[in-house]
Amino acid sequence: MEKILVSYFSATGSTKRLAENIADVLNADIFEIEPEVKYTKEDLKWPDKSNRSFMEMKDKNFRPLVSKKLTNSEEYDKVLLGFPIWYYTAPTIVNTFIEENDLTGKDVYVFATSGATPVDKSFKDLKKSYPNINFISGKRLNGTFNKNEIINWIK
Numbered sequence: 001m002e003k004i005l006v007s008y009f010s011a012t013g014s015t016k017r018l019a020e021n022i023a024d025v026l027n028a029d030i031f032e033i034e035p036e037v038k039y040t041k042e043d044l045k046w047p048d049k050s051n052r053s054f055m056e057m058k059d060k061n062f063r064p065l066v067s068k069k070l071t072n073s074e075e076y077d078k079v080l081l082g083f084p085i086w087y088y089t090a091p092t093i094v095n096t097f098i099e100e101n102d103l104t105g106k107d108v109y110v111f112a113t114s115g116a117t118p119v120d121k122s123f124k125d126l127k128k129s130y131p132n133i134n135f136i137s138g139k140r141l142n143g144t145f146n147k148n149e150i151i152n153w154i155k
Contacts, residue, residue: 014084035066039053053091063099079109085112
């Protein structure tokens with residue numbers, strides 16, 4: 001039986017609620033990617049170019065510190081990686097998670113929350129940055145949660 005991990009970053013709670021629902025449906029373990037310094041509303045103001053999130057995203061090599069580490073990534077066959085889309089791609093803290101955990105040999109599914117931005121660019125950016133990881137597909141999931149959609153996607 002495959003072991004599944006739902007790992008996610010959520011700045012406002014939207015992605016967290018979605019990740020919890022997905023983990024419940026798939027009977028998966030869950031891991032929150034938490035920044036060492038939490039993001040405030042001021043840090044996230046769109047499209048203010050002086051806020052923390054913009055400054056982090058502007059520097060492609062920046063890796064925010066996380067408050068805890070996943071210690072058992074080798075146990076999982078599939079990883080669902082969730083995040084809100086920031087400035088048309090994955091927040092840099094997602095790179096921190098990927099670079100701190102060996103996801104080689106695992107099937108990785110990307111899910112994102114966004115009011116309007118599709119997941120395609122985020123998925124392609126991650127796939128290009130980490131060619132040794134088996135990224136399967138990406139999905140933008142917003143609004144209503146559809147249990148069957150998630151099950152069929154991961155099958």
